Amino acid sequence: MAITPLMPVYPRCGVRPVRGEGCHLIDESGARLLDFASGIAVNLLGHSHPGLIEAIQRQAATLMHVSNLYGSPQGEALAQRLVDNTFADTVFFTNSGAEAVECAIKTARRFHHANGNPERHTLITFKNAFHGRTIGTISATDQEKLRSGFDPLLGGFTVVAFDDLAAAEAAVDENTAGFLVEPIQGEGGIRPASREFLQGLRRISDDKGLLLVLDEVQCGYGRTGKLFAHELYGVTPDIMAVAKGIGGGFPLGACLATEHAARGMVIGTHGSTYGGNPLAMAAGEAVLDAVLADGFLENVTRMGERLRGALEQMIPNHDHLFEGVRGTGLMLGLKMKSDSRRFVAHLRDEHGLLTVAAGENVVRILPPLVIGEEHVAEFVEKLSAAARVYVPAADE
């Protein structure tokens, strides 16, 4: 037997973290790394946040799980807070992002079914999108590396070019249920949609009775300096998938919807054994307490501007390596002229900096949202040192 006990689906690197302290990780060998990956936009309070630890410890000692057979004071409380702070009227809690997107897809299909239009079952989605790894969510993307070997995939998705409003409008037909889109593509390479595009999708949806479904699993929950990225665009969705940051490291996701859009989601139409259990709700409450506290989102905006400014200043010194910076708040992408994966490995292995590679040769910079100026300074200093000595591979 050559297969490893951990199913070998990830190209794991040599860093083996065993402890986290604020914005740093400590690895098995004792090495200390600046964590500007945050578990891929998850640990928005950094590591070992006292409020999050306390909430999980207290709830674990009180009541961890009971199933959705019973009333949920914990779920009602967190759902109410999300409703009070967003466009939504109702929330379904999940354990991951893909499940949140699955719930969003089901909610959209069920809406048209409830309206007597079951033929309106197809969501228009976008090239280079990432919505998760379930059969449903890989069917919603055109990325061959996610789909290969998993046929037959699900029908009910039409993929068109991202940020191309005319293409999206042209794809609408009598089977269209709505649009499923990331306001800022994450895995795809930190590509923000244009204002015209998102506002245009909203307008088409309103005109044609379609639903606008946003995937804010990566760009939501304070990452852009707003609670949700769509607030930057002056657009509200009908349905939205959330996860990653919402639990601050505890596995939690949510599907939010307006009352109108959720009209098909009646008793028996959906469920999850773990979804919204008391332990997850305690983590979600502690994260939301921090995110809604005075000054939290302002810090994201301020640090985002500082970091972007510092990167833009650094780029001309290394213009053989870098093309530019994209993104908003603390969801930034450094576009490279060569393979970003190789540079991310160089940052990690030689300079103690954790970032994440993304599509289009982008280095994703996703720090905890609680960083201060000292972390921005440490990051830029180490990044500059790395850029000074880095030599791209000869064949690039």
Ligand SMILES: *Cc1c(COP(=O)(O)O)cnc(C)c1O
């Ligand atoms: C990470 C991600 C998902 C999937 O979340 P999982 O928790 O890995 O299932 C879906 N959509 C977007 C935009 C993501 O970034």
